[in-house]
Amino acid sequence: MSARDGAARAPERIAPALHEGVALTADLAVDRGAFRLEARLTVPQGEVTAIMGPSGAGKSTLLAAIAGSVRLAAGEIRLADGTTITRRRHPTPQARGVVMLGQDALLFPHLSVRDNIAFGLAVRGHTKARARQVADEWLWRVGLSGSGAHRPRELSGGQQQRVALARALAVSPRLLLLDEPLTGLDAETAAETRAVLHDQLSATRTTALVVTHDAFDAAALARHVVVVEAGRVTQRGAVRQVLESPATRFVAAVAGLNRVPGAAVDGAWTAAGVDGDLRLDAPLPPGTADRGALVAVFRPADVRLAPAGEPTWTGAIRIARDEGHAPGEWLARVERLEPTPGGARVHTTRPDVVAEVPAAQLAALALAPGDPVRLSVSGADVRILAAPTS
Structure with missing residues (x-):
């Protein structure tokens, strides 16, 4: 229900x-x-x-x-x-x-750290002496032994969060x-x-x-x-x-993976919404029916990026149509670049894919948003998953 x-x-x-x-x-x-x-x-x-x-x-x-x-x-x-x-x-x-603990520790500023923890215990019937004893035990457990007499303002943000956690757990x-x-x-x-x-x-x-x-x-x-x-x-x-096995684009991004929707066509995974064919020689899930919805999952580090051969999108499409695509290769546009310690993550569209590019290659390519690029990924680096039903 x-x-x-x-x-x-x-x-x-x-x-x-x-x-x-x-x-x-x-x-x-x-x-x-x-x-x-x-x-x-x-x-x-x-x-x-x-x-x-x-x-x-x-x-x-x-x-x-x-x-x-x-x-x-x-x-x-x-x-x-x-x-x-x-x-x-x-x-x-x-x-x-139920006890809630958020980004703000929300400690009582006028009470000591010890009494902040003891407060909830006293409300639940503990004597003042016992509540303070338990509070000191919890301060030891969270690595703040000896700080019970301090006021919250005397602690760092991380220490205040530890006190808030101790206060929350102390009441079981x-x-x-x-x-x-x-x-x-x-x-x-x-x-x-x-x-x-x-x-x-x-x-x-x-x-x-x-x-x-x-x-x-x-x-x-x-x-x-x-x-x-x-x-x-x-x-x-x-x-x-x-x-x-991310079911949505959000989960894939959180997991640091690319997730591209597609389908089984003539026994191979084929992407939709791509300029030119994108087919991958990767194993399909057992029992996959032709035209069945599937998603391809692969790491940004496994995506290879190369110049498209023409600086304009129409020119790049013409070359791609004349030369064709190898399996696992497709044409895309640069959407944005995000710096990383060793280079950049290049976000592309149609389909939405991220490629990790080292600094030296990035300098040689001189990429900018809107530039056409040629991407490729080996079928050995791809997992094909059944798409969620809802």
């Missing part, structure tokens, strides 16, 4: 607890102005799930719905203890056992929501904070959802990933599986 059918459910019913190993299931819809998020997901108990997607896709809205800061428009969220959340039944975040949440917690930190601080996150989430077996744009963060922190684009879930699965 989809989130659109939420109005037909009995929203006040308390559902039975989920089966063992599942912390949360959701089949929900959220309206925020003209934007609508519809998502299904299952969160395994004691594991970290990454939520990825482009800006404005609905990732933070999904976390806000689970946390309770926005109401559902339809559908439901079910927690492991049997709590059901619907449009009409809207328990507080504390009643849900049923679910921890992390909304891009490493954004805004410099590379060294982000690496240190990432390591602390990994160690403490693993040690405590805390169930967590972490929103990130970074494939490295997803791979370092999570076992599973849910991809959200334009308010819909477009792919889900184990992190490695999703990054190796």
